[in-house]
Amino acid sequence: xxxxxxxxxxxxxxxxxxxxxxxxxxxxxxxxxxxxxxxxxxxxxxxxxxxxxxxxxxxxxxxxxxxxxxxxxxxxxxxxxxxxxxxxxxxxxxxxxxxxxxxxxxxxxxxxxxxxxxxxxxxxxxxxxxxxxxxxxxxxxxxxxxxxxxxxxxxxxxxxxxxxxxxxxxx
Amino acid sequence: xxxxxxxxxxxxxxxxxxxxxxxxxxxxxxxxxxxxxxxxxxxxxxxxxxxxxxxxxxxxxxxxxxxxxxxxxxxxxxxxxxxxxxxxxxxxxxxxxxxxxxxxxxxxxxxxxxxxxxxxxxxx
Amino acid sequence: xxxxxxxxxxxxxxxxxxxxxxxxxxxxxxxxxxxxxxxxxxxxxxxxxxxxxxxxxxxxxxxxxxxxxxxxxxxxxxxxxxxxxxxxxxxxxxxxxxxxxxxxxxxxxxxxxxxxxxxxxxxxxxxxxxxxxxxxxxxxxxxxxxxxxxxxxxxxxxxxxxxxxxxxxxxxxxxxxxxxxxxxxxxxxxxxxxxxxxxxxxxxxxxxxxxxxxxxxxxxxxxxxxxxxxxxxxxxxxxxxxxxxxxxxxxxxxxxxxxxxxxxxxxxxxxxxxxxxxxxxxxxxxxxxxxxxxxxxxxxxxxxxxxxxxxxxxxxxxxxxxxxxxxxxxxxxxxxxxxxxxxxxxxxxxxxxxxxxxx
Numbered sequence: 054x055x056x057x058x059x060x061x062x063x064x065x066x067x068x069x070x071x072x073x074x075x076x077x078x079x080x081x082x083x084x085x086x087x088x089x090x091x092x093x094x095x096x097x098x099x100x101x102x103x104x105x106x107x108x109x110x111x112x113x114x115x116x117x118x119x120x121x122x123x124x125x126x127x128x129x130x131x132x133x134x135x136x137x138x139x140x141x142x143x144x145x146x147x148x149x150x151x152x153x154x155x156x157x158x159x160x161x162x163x164x165x166x167x168x169x170x171x172x173x174x175x176x177x178x179x180x181x182x183x184x185x186x187x188x189x190x191x192x193x194x195x196x197x198x199x200x201x202x203x204x205x206x207x208x209x210x211x212x213x214x215x216x217x218x219x220x221x222x223x224x
Numbered sequence: 225x226x227x228x229x230x231x232x233x234x235x236x237x238x239x240x241x242x243x244x245x246x247x248x249x250x251x252x253x254x255x256x257x258x259x260x261x262x263x264x265x266x267x268x269x270x271x272x273x274x275x276x277x278x279x280x281x282x283x284x285x286x287x288x289x290x291x292x293x294x295x296x297x298x299x300x301x302x303x304x305x306x307x308x309x310x311x312x313x314x315x316x317x318x319x320x321x322x323x324x325x326x327x328x329x330x331x332x333x334x335x336x337x338x339x340x341x342x343x344x345x346x347x348x
Numbered sequence: 349x350x351x352x353x354x355x356x357x358x359x360x361x362x363x364x365x366x367x368x369x370x371x372x373x374x375x376x377x378x379x380x381x382x383x384x385x386x387x388x389x390x391x392x393x394x395x396x397x398x399x400x401x402x403x404x405x406x407x408x409x410x411x412x413x414x415x416x417x418x419x420x421x422x423x424x425x426x427x428x429x430x431x432x433x434x435x436x437x438x439x440x441x442x443x444x445x446x447x448x449x450x451x452x453x454x455x456x457x458x459x460x461x462x463x464x465x466x467x468x469x470x471x472x473x474x475x476x477x478x479x480x481x482x483x484x485x486x487x488x489x490x491x492x493x494x495x496x497x498x499x500x501x502x503x504x505x506x507x508x509x510x511x512x513x514x515x516x517x518x519x520x521x522x523x524x525x526x527x528x529x530x531x532x533x534x535x536x537x538x539x540x541x542x543x544x545x546x547x548x549x550x551x552x553x554x555x556x557x558x559x560x561x562x563x564x565x566x567x568x569x570x571x572x573x574x575x576x577x578x579x580x581x582x583x584x585x586x587x588x589x590x591x592x593x594x595x596x597x598x599x600x601x602x603x604x605x606x607x608x609x610x611x612x613x614x615x616x617x618x619x620x621x622x623x624x625x626x627x628x629x630x631x632x633x634x635x636x637x638x639x640x641x642x643x644x645x646x647x648x649x650x651x652x653x654x655x656x657x658x659x660x661x662x663x664x665x666x667x668x669x670x671x672x673x674x675x676x677x678x679x680x681x682x683x684x685x686x687x688x689x690x691x692x693x694x695x696x697x698x699x700x701x702x703x704x705x706x707x
Contacts, residue, residue, distance in 0.1 A: 161226075161232075164229055192379070194246070195242075195244075196247060199243045199247070311606075322587075324384075328389065333384065333391060346560055347578065347579050347591065347598045348579065348602065
């Protein structure tokens with residue numbers, strides 16, 4: 054189910070707002086203790102914005118928000134290694150979401166978010182394997198799959214609830 | 225829930241289940257103690273200590289000397305040896321990976337792998 | 349509607365809790381690499397977690413093994429081409445040695461001095477006389493022991509430095525009849541040098557077990573917890589306690605480590621430099637903990653010779669040595685210096701053992 058993209062200033066504001074939200078979540082998440090001994094691997098909580106955007110604004114806009122957030126996030130957090138991990142994770146989950154668009158709709162954010170979460174972590178692991186030059190990092194796979202599922206479920210349900218409330222208010 | 229939704233949910237649950245199993249398997253690695261006996265760095269014998277029924281003994285002979293090894297369920301020791309210092313005999317039973325039994329003059333090492341370790345090392 | 353909200357809230361809470369606990373308990377399963385080798389008259393187990401900055405774990409371990417073998421070539425008294433053997437065979441003449449040997453000797457002699465000679469690295473003739481080198485055990489006569497004791501005196505060792513062709517050259521001189529035995533210090537120094545190399549390679553978690561009498565922990569375990577080092581019960585085969593520590597070395601000396609029995613009397617390899625006979629100070633074992641493995645190695649021997657009272661006095665008088673100690677008497681009583689109080693705990697079965705904390 055796609056909506057007609059709002060045009061002009063309204064759309065720009067929307068994109069900027071969502072980017073800001075994603076960036077904020079990302080920067081707060083950066084303060085959490087490291088998930089694994091590989092520096093730079095994150096939970097990916099900010100992905101919820103990508104999930105929301107893919108289902109409400111469409112893949113293109115979602116991708117723009119993602120790229121902006123990944124870039125600004127790396128700049129603001131000061132860790133450029135994060136750039137690659139976020140990019141890999143974000144892109145892989147964006148791809149998964151584009152496919153899911155056909156199967157699910159925005160009433161099931163709570164379901165698509167965990168998928169995005171797992172793909173996000175998978176992307177990060179693959180990036181780590183490439184950066185560190187070893188497949189040994191895949192030992193973390195089970196932990197990261199679980200973490201991705203739970204983090205995705207958490208943000209998904211949170212977002213779903215929030216949207217439900219907002220829609221009732223007539224936004 | 226739509227049919228697609230159910231499929232996705234199933235896939236997610238399967239992924240979760242597999243991951244939990246993988247993590248559990250990783251943690252459970254400590255329950256299968258195997259006594260590895262090496263002579264001069266080469267493995268000569270591996271004994272699955274949790275599969276041992278009745279205790280038994282056997283003797284390893286090399287050009288350096290002989291060591292008689294006793295095996296019981298979950299533990300192993302050098303019962304007798306013809307080395308001058310008898311350090312290996314004095315050590316008694318080992319039941320985990322904390323320390324190996326070593327007979328230096330005979331270049332014999334008996335260590336338990338896969339059985340976890342009560343400690344990381346032993347001072348003494 | 350309300351029910352759905354409740355279920356949603358519940359799911360949210362559950363997920364958050366699970367996610368957080370996963371975060372916290374996410375075992376940092378760094379890969380363990382291990383190497384075992386026979387060296388310096390014992391079995392050594394080198395354990396390393398993770399990789400180095402530029403080199404892989406296996407490569408680093410190869411380097412460590414080579415380092416050990418290289419040092420053993422210098423310091424073993426039974427290697428005829430090694431520094432120690434050549435000094436011992438020089439009959440009073442000046443002998444050139446490698447820099448690591450000179451460094452080890454200097455540091456060891458300082459420790460001999462600090463311990464008032466309780467540690468003495470010139471006891472080799474006596475150690476040989478008792479048969480601890482060739483396993484032909486015997487009890488020397490009183491006269492022989494007196495003569496041997498006369499030849500134990502670390503103060504007669506001189507380590508000198510000179511230059512030749514712009515390079516520093518080290519020489520060692522010992523009076524004829526005296527011989528060096530670095531058994532009480534070599535493994536400690538080796539552990540320290542290995543730890544330095546590992547740190548330079550960027551290894552942050554490793555455990556170097558150089559034959560149980562010398563253990564050096566580099567950093568903490570990969571999951572951030574301290575290493576658990578069991579303490580042997582001198583009277584049996586079990587462990588009477590555990591030391592939990594990180595980035596520290598542990599050295600242990602005990603009569604039970606190497607001994608022989610004759611006519612119902614036990615004679616062990618830790619000799620009192622004053623008498624050239626096994627040190628009988630009432631202690632069964634001493635364990636020393638310090639950032640330097642050399643200090644641990646040397647002081648555990650010295651404290652065993654000194655006994656409880658003088659040993660504790662040494663600890664009080666020399667805080668600059670930065671060590672803590674655990675004394676185990678012949679009766680099985682435990683005495684801990686205050687700094688170890690938090691790190692030490694008794695193991696199962698030994699809970700009723702008396703532990704006195706010294707300050």
